Amino acid sequence: MTVQQKTKKARTDTAEATASAPVNIAVIKYWGKRSEALMLPTNSSLSLTLDQDQLQSKTSVRVIADSESEDARLWLNGKEEKITGRVRNLVATMRKLRADLEAKDSSLPSLANKALHMASINNFPTAAGLASSASGLACLAVAIDAALQLNLPRPQVSALARLGSGSACRSLFGGFVAWDMGSKPDGSDSVARQVASETHWPEMCALILVASATQKEMPSTAGMQTTVETSPLLQHRISAVVPERMQSIEKAIQARDFDSFAEITMRDSNQFHAVCLDTFPPIFYLNHVSHRVISLITKYNEVKSKENGRKYTVAYTFDAGPNAVLYLLKDDVAEVLRLVNAFFPHNVAAGAASDEYYGMAKQFVHAPADKVKAEKDLETEVLKGVKHFEEKGGLKRIIYTTIGDGPRILGTGSNGREVSLFKEDGFPKEL
Amino acid sequence: MTVQQKTKKARTDTAEATASAPVNIAVIKYWGKRSEALMLPTNSSLSLTLDQDQLQSKTSVRVIADSESEDARLWLNGKEEKITGRVRNLVATMRKLRADLEAKDSSLPSLANKALHMASINNFPTAAGLASSASGLACLAVAIDAALQLNLPRPQVSALARLGSGSACRSLFGGFVAWDMGSKPDGSDSVARQVASETHWPEMCALILVASATQKEMPSTAGMQTTVETSPLLQHRISAVVPERMQSIEKAIQARDFDSFAEITMRDSNQFHAVCLDTFPPIFYLNHVSHRVISLITKYNEVKSKENGRKYTVAYTFDAGPNAVLYLLKDDVAEVLRLVNAFFPHNVAAGAASDEYYGMAKQFVHAPADKVKAEKDLETEVLKGVKHFEEKGGLKRIIYTTIGDGPRILGTGSNGREVSLFKEDGFPKEL
Structure with missing residues (x-):
């Protein structure tokens, strides 16, 4: 035609x-x-x-x-x-x-x-x-x-x-x-x-930390089929690792067992990026902002567990890119958000720009003063552990959402x- | 006492x-x-x-x-x-x-x-x-x-x-x-x-690209025993991958087969860093400078193979840190060094500072003019492929050495x- x-x-x-x-x-x-x-x-x-x-x-x-x-x-x-x-x-x-x-x-x-x-x-x-x-x-x-x-x-x-x-x-x-x-x-x-x-575990929610593109990245040349063709480790992941993890995480979800859910989630994200690296030529999706988010969450979970007795309070996962998706329970959002802000100070002024940066997450930014005091101490301990590299503009925006x-x-x-x-x-x- | x-x-x-x-x-x-x-x-x-x-x-x-x-x-x-x-x-x-x-x-x-x-x-x-x-x-x-x-x-x-x-x-x-x-x-x-x-393969030499510490790195919290304890992929590497690679690379060395030597070397470096990433919590040694070296060498090998018919001209390997060790044959050192300099312009003036930056590698920096012309074209093609991110000061020094x-x-x-x-x-x- x-x-x-x-x-x-x-x-x-x-x-x-x-x-x-x-x-x-x-x-x-x-x-x-x-x-x-x-x-x-x-x-x-x-x-x-x-x-x-x-x-x-x-x-x-x-x-x-x-x-x-x-x-x-x-x-x-x-x-x-x-x-x-x-x-x-x-x-x-x-x-x-x-x-x-x-x-x-x-x-x-x-x-x-x-x-x-x-x-x-x-x-x-x-x-x-x-x-x-x-x-x-x-x-x-x-x-x-x-x-x-x-x-x-x-x-x-x-x-x-x-x-x-x-x-x-x-x-x-x-x-x-x-x-x-x-x-x-x-x-x-x-x-x-x-x-x-979606009503099974109503406390579950997500914070998406969108990494800034200030860090110039090399293009990833290849996709998943290159991994299938070249990674010796992928075959082991497929046959020996994933089947067991699928069973375990389904059980964790049914039981609303956040510790198990979080550990499997983080390990599987790590392993996905590991097989990308085992690809030839290798594929990199995580950048230095991603690395820092992982270190921050690892340290936070460790410090926080002394307070709340839970092994993990936040789970990170990364898809084919540098942005972190954090799964966590609603009660912990405000504290985690403050910690993220301390680690990645955002360079937007209050008002409209801030709305754009935070979106729905903004409701958690201003917590009661007594709560802030307690969290401040924890924050200090966490940041001491991972060192406080000020990374102004490391994040472009934060998205808060639920299931x-x-x-x-x-x-x-x-x-x-x-x-x-x-x-x-x-x-x-x-x- | x-x-x-x-x-x-x-x-x-x-x-x-x-x-x-x-x-x-x-x-x-x-x-x-x-x-x-x-x-x-x-x-x-x-x-x-x-x-x-x-x-x-x-x-x-x-x-x-x-x-x-x-x-x-x-x-x-x-x-x-x-x-x-x-x-x-x-x-x-x-x-x-x-x-x-x-x-x-x-x-x-x-x-x-x-x-x-x-x-x-x-x-x-x-x-x-x-x-x-x-x-x-x-x-x-x-x-x-x-x-x-x-x-x-x-x-x-x-x-x-x-x-x-x-x-x-x-x-x-x-x-x-x-x-x-x-x-x-x-x-x-x-x-x-x-x-x-050491006399078996006299053409073999090494360029060590020492990454600058300008990129603030998170400390890696754990070492190899954490990998042994937590990485499901390491077990597969140990039992199924390394034994075969040991045999193949010994054969490649005996036969002075650089293509096989290079491919196994690069794949094994990638896999080592993959199991570090599969560790829980994960270990990162490669930084963005390392990623760029890998991309640059990958592209160079691809472009160069059309000229010299060899699959690989340079092999990279990374130990527990961001520095690249490049194994290559002596005839290719000058060209690779010029490419590295184009990609990572070094910010030292000529003279003493340059001596410190280059050390023994300096002998390769000034090549005959006709050779430079031919290499210039290749360089343009390689850099077009990976994009030319000027990364001034990405490297702290370059070490040239032999076996x-x-x-x-x-x-x-x-x-x-x-x-x-x-x-x-x-x-x-x-x-």
Whole structure:
């Protein structure tokens, strides 16, 4: 088809759905595929779904019913993007499911072979350094499912989201989510499953420490498949380490046993970055800010355990980048935040800039004076232990969030007008 | 005994020896002991002995024959130090060997139970960030052997040096040296052995890139035993990875196959730092300067291979610190040095400061103009690939050296007066 056809006005009286989906941050890391085509992982993984009121992807999908074309078009944050092979695969697979339905029941509206417009936005800045592919692809799968009126069960939508981005399959559920690697060659048993809901452990929350880019980093040249091909240690991790850790952390979550949860989480983050380093050539994601966060948390846990008798008060985990995600219980947020601020003094003034730096975390910044006094002593002891390297501007922002629910359908058809990312004409609204 | 007795003048007409010993830098890393008491490693290792004309420890040992005391005293770089348990163990074991000799032959001079003065210096600044324990303890064992007139075979002196510092056992030989882990409970088969002499591969040399301390580092809280206790990956490295690598690298050395030598060297350095990261809490030795050296060498090897058809032109390896040791062939030193200078512009002026920065490497800095032109093009391509982050002052100094011989006895008894670190009175000369 011609460019002119592509840009002609799309009609509006047609199938559409808008959905939102959450970010998830793994505590048992997914790194390595045994099948690129089916996006099947070399090991199981487990993540916590973060509250989508803080961090979310939002996607509208519209079937351009009167179109002769079968084109699929995609806009990310308002800008049209070329559709990658993986997204094309996801779209084709879901259209085929729709075509099968239509073939069985001729009374169904014809949606399978029509042009498809997809628009997606994230409510968090790309600059936050958070992977948006998991929430984005989960959201896309949910929105296509609704727009094409497939009404698939969530586990099946999860398996479809996996085709777009492996870890997206975990964003289909709220709370604590395992992705079982499965063993069948067709991948049908490689699906995500909710281990515990978002209400199971309400004290659990997360602080994301976004590292500044002031430290110039070398580009990481390679990804997970290089690790699969070159790291002798990865094979041992896959066969001997992860299976046992999956069992242990599920048990820890069920029992709300923070000490066990934290230790497994930190060890697995370390091991993920260890196999990156064992890759040839090696892959580095942690930078000096990450190293310092680890040292700070290690020391804090040690000092704090004398006070509260718990082995760990905070767990760190790092994905493929330098930002730390700290999992901790709500009662400890204010103290940890103050400690982080003492270690990484932020160079924004009070007021608007501070709001941007702290976001929702700001509610914890001003604690009662007596509490501050006690914490001051602990802070002094911790900082004495790790030495107080003033690292002004080491962090770019801090995000506070809690554990949240799975994808939401925000609106469909004419009931979704207000939430839709599309204008009447089927093209994205201005952002 | 009293302080007064300890400081009384020691007599000079007695047994003394002065020795020097080289630094060694491993390409298959030693990390972890299966016995602390016997200093037995969890895996075999292999190192290259560096030329002691550049980097050496020098040690004088004197038996204070007319002393009533059995005190052993130690001066490091002119300053008296408390003798650690390991050195005490080494001294006691060697005195016991002497006592056994004396018990069998009463005509031998009585040296076993006399006061022992030991003085050791390094000809490289501690600030160079090079481990001096291997060369220092190797030198001590050699000097005690000579001073006590034990005349032990080198492998036995190597086993004794091991008691002082594991990797010291490898500094007892020149060239390419394996430390076989052994299997006997008493450690008698855990000894170093020369794989190839220092003349076997004369083109092989080393550039040591000493990282600046401008980047404030967190202290590493723990050492190798924490890795043994907590890293699940170390066990796999020990049982499945190192044995095969030891065989392969010995073969590569015998065949002077630089490509194989380089790949194993780099992979093993990466894996050593990977198991440090898999330790709990994790240990970091590489900093951002180290990361950049790795990226630079990776890119250089890739670009250069199109020109010279070799897979690798330079191999990097990192010990327990941020300094890179580059192994390469002599013909490539000038080009690599220029590349390193382009990537890490050094902020010293020409002249004296430059001499200090470059040392022996300076001979390679000024190459013929036509050669520079060709290298300039390659340099541009390499730097384009890794981006040119100017990192002024990222390196503190560069050391150029070659492969060298094992410990030397510099003098004994009255023939060693001139080289001795002691004055006539048996106390250290001023430095």
